[in-house]
Amino acid sequence: MDKILAADMLQALKRPGGVLMKYDVVIVGAGPGGIFSAYELVKLKSNLKIAVIEAGNPLEKRKCPIDGVKVKSCIKCPTCAIMNGFGGAGAFSDGKYNITNQFGGTLHEYIGKDKAIELMNYVDKINLAYGGEGTKLYSTANTKIKKLCLENNLHLLDASVRHLGTDINYIVLENIYNFLKDKVEFVFREPVEHVEKTDGGFKVITGKKAYECEKCIISAGRSGSKWMETVCSELQIPTLSNRVDIGVRVELPAEVFSHLTDELYESKIVYRTEKYEDLVRTFCMNPRGAVVNENTNGIVTVNGHSYEDPSKYTQNTNFALLVAKHFSTPFKDSNGYGESIARLSNMLGDGVIVQRFGDLVRGRRSNATRINEGFVTPTLAATPGDLSLVMPKRILDGIIEMLYALDKIAPGTANDDTLLYGVEVKFYNMEVEIDKDLQTCHKGLYVIGDCSGVTHSLSHASASGVYVARHIAGENLE
Numbered sequence: 001m002d003k004i005l006a007a008d009m010l011q012a013l014k015r016p017g018g019v020l021m022k023y024d025v026v027i028v029g030a031g032p033g034g035i036f037s038a039y040e041l042v043k044l045k046s047n048l049k050i051a052v053i054e055a056g057n058p059l060e061k062r063k064c065p066i067d068g069v070k071v072k073s074c075i076k077c078p079t080c081a082i083m084n085g086f087g088g089a090g091a092f093s094d095g096k097y098n099i100t101n102q103f104g105g106t107l108h109e110y111i112g113k114d115k116a117i118e119l120m121n122y123v124d125k126i127n128l129a130y131g132g133e134g135t136k137l138y139s140t141a142n143t144k145i146k147k148l149c150l151e152n153n154l155h156l157l158d159a160s161v162r163h164l165g166t167d168i169n170y171i172v173l174e175n176i177y178n179f180l181k182d183k184v185e186f187v188f189r190e191p192v193e194h195v196e197k198t199d200g201g202f203k204v205i206t207g208k209k210a211y212e213c214e215k216c217i218i219s220a221g222r223s224g225s226k227w228m229e230t231v232c233s234e235l236q237i238p239t240l241s242n243r244v245d246i247g248v249r250v251e252l253p254a255e256v257f258s259h260l261t262d263e264l265y266e267s268k269i270v271y272r273t274e275k276y277e278d279l280v281r282t283f284c285m286n287p288r289g290a291v292v293n294e295n296t297n298g299i300v301t302v303n304g305h306s307y308e309d310p311s312k313y314t315q316n317t318n319f320a321l322l323v324a325k326h327f328s329t330p331f332k333d334s335n336g337y338g339e340s341i342a343r344l345s346n347m348l349g350d351g352v353i354v355q356r357f358g359d360l361v362r363g364r365r366s367n368a369t370r371i372n373e374g375f376v377t378p379t380l381a382a383t384p385g386d387l388s389l390v391m392p393k394r395i396l397d398g399i400i401e402m403l404y405a406l407d408k409i410a411p412g413t414a415n416d417d418t419l420l421y422g423v424e425v426k427f428y429n430m431e432v433e434i435d436k437d438l439q440t441c442h443k444g445l446y447v448i449g450d451c452s453g454v455t456h457s458l459s460h461a462s463a464s465g466v467y468v469a470r471h472i473a474g475e476n477l478e
C-alpha cells in the first residue's frame with residue numbers, strides 16, 4: 001500500500017470517529033438488556049459479528065471503594081462500580097427476577113402479555129442453566145396473604161419471583177460472560193458518545209473509536225438516561241418524560257415481615273391513602289438483607305439487597321415505600337425534580353439520611369444517640385437526621401399512612417424503632433418512542449431495557465433483549 005495513504009488511514013483510525021471495524025450488530029451497554037440481546041443473537045445466528053460497548057468495567061473489576069473502614073460512604077467515582085460494567089445495574093442487585101406484567105415495566109404493551117411472560121420465563125430458564133439451578137421461585141398464587149391485605153385496604157400484586165440473591169446472580173453473570181466472551185467482542189471502559197445514522201446503518205462513536213454497524217441496540221439503563229436524551233435529540237427521536245417515584249427505604253426486624261417474606265419473598269403491596277388518594281407501594285423487598293447507597297450521576301440515594309447464602313443474612317428486612325409523581329404541562333423534568341429532593345438530603349446528610357419512625361412522627365430529628373439506643377441496628381452507615389426537612393409533605397404523609405396500614409398486616413411495622421432511610425428515588429427514563437418491535441423511527445436502531453422507559457426491572461429488561469435479538473435474527477415473533 002502507498003505509504004502516504006497508509007499513514008492517512010492510520011491517522012483516521014486514531015481520530016475519534018475514525019472508522020475501525022464493521023459489525024452486523026453493535027450493542028451499547030452490557031446490562032441485562034444488552035447481555036440477553038447478545039446471548040440470543042449468538043444462539044440464533046452464530047455467524048453475526050457483534051460488539052458490545054460498555055462504559056464500565058468487566059465484572060471482576062467492578063469494585064465499589066466503600067469498605068466500611070477507610071471509605072465509609074460514596075466518594076462519587078466517575079463510573080459507579082455498582083451501576084456500570086458487565087451486568088449493568090443488576091450485577092450486585094438482589095437478583096430478583098419478577099415474572100409478571102403487573103410491575104417492572106410495560107413491555108407487554110408493546111409485545112403483548114403472553115409474549116412478555118413467555119420471554120421472562122425463557123430468561124429464567126437461561127439463568128437456571130447458567131448457575132441459578134436450585135434457587136427458589138416464589139409465587140402469589142393461592143396465597144392467604146392476598147385476603148389479609150384486602151381486609152386491610154391493601155392490595156397484593158400477582159407475580160412469580162425467582163430470587164437468585166446477590167451471590168448467585170454474580171455467578172450466573174460470570175457464566176454467561178464466559179459463554180459469550182469468545183463469540184462477541186466486548187469493549188469495556190468506552191462510553192459511547194454519539195450514535196450517527198449512516199447510509200447502511202449506524203456509526204457508534206466513543207472517545208477512542210467508531211464502530212460501524214447495520215443494526216444497533218441501545219440498552220444504556222438508568223445510568224445512561226441523560227446520555228440517551230442527547231442521542232434522541234441528535235437523531236430526532238420523539239420522547240416523553242413525566243414520572244418519578246420518591247420515597248424512603250424502611251428497615252425493621254426480619255421477624256416483623258417473616259410471614260410475608262417466607263412465603264412470597266417479595267410482596268408488592270399497593271395502598272391508596274385516605275388523605276390524598278395517592279398510591280403508595282412497597283418496592284424491592286430484601287428479607288434479612290442490607291440497605292445500600294446508590295450513586296446516580298453523582299447523587300446518592302438509597303437501595304437494598306440481600307443474599308441467598310444464609311451465612312450472609314442480617315437481622316433486618318428492608319423495602320422501599322414509594323409514591324409515584326406524575327407531572328403535566330408545562331413541567332417536563334420529572335427526574336430533575338427527584339434529583340433536587342435527593343440533592344437536598346445529600347446536602348443535609350452528606351449522603352443518605354436515616355431517621356427512626358418514632359422521631360419522625362414526634363417531629364424531631366434522629367441523632368446518633370437515639371439511633372444507637374434503638375432496637376433496630378442500621379445496616380447502612382447513614383447520617384441521623386430529619387426526613388421532614390427533605391421530603392415533600394404530601395409524599396411523607398402518604399408514607400406515614402402506609403406504615404400504619406402495613407402495621408395491621410405485619411404488626412411492628414409502625415414501631416418507634418423502625419428505620420427510614422431517605423431518599424429513595426426511582427428515576428424513570430423518558431419514554432423513547434419505539435414501535436411494537438422496540439425499534440425507533442430509524443429502522444435498525446432499537447432502544448431496549450430501562451433506557452427506553454419501557455422496562456424498570458431485570459426480567460423485563462432481559463426479555464426486551466431477547467425480543468429484539470429474535471427480531472433481528474428474523475425469527476417469527478408470533
Ligand SMILES: Cc1cc2nc3c(=O)[nH]c(=O)nc-3n(C[C@H](O)[C@H](O)[C@H](O)COP(=O)(O)OP(=O)(O)OC[C@H]3O[C@@H](n4cnc5c(N)ncnc54)[C@H](O)[C@@H]3O)c2cc1C
Binds near residue numbers: 104457458
Ligand atoms: C442496587 C440495585 C438493586 C436492584 N435490584 C433489582 C432486583 O432485585 N430486581 C429487579 O428486577 N431489578 C432490580 N434493579 C433494577 C435492575 O438492575 C435494572 O432494571 C436492570 O439492570 C436494567 O437493565 P438494563 O440492561 O436496561 O440497564 P443497566 O443494567 O442499567 O445496564 C446498562 C449498562 O449500560 C452502560 N452504559 C450506560 N451509558 C453508556 C454509554 N453511553 N456507553 C456505553 N455503555 C453505557 C452502563 O454502564 C450499564 O452497565 C436494581 C437496581 C439497583 C441499582
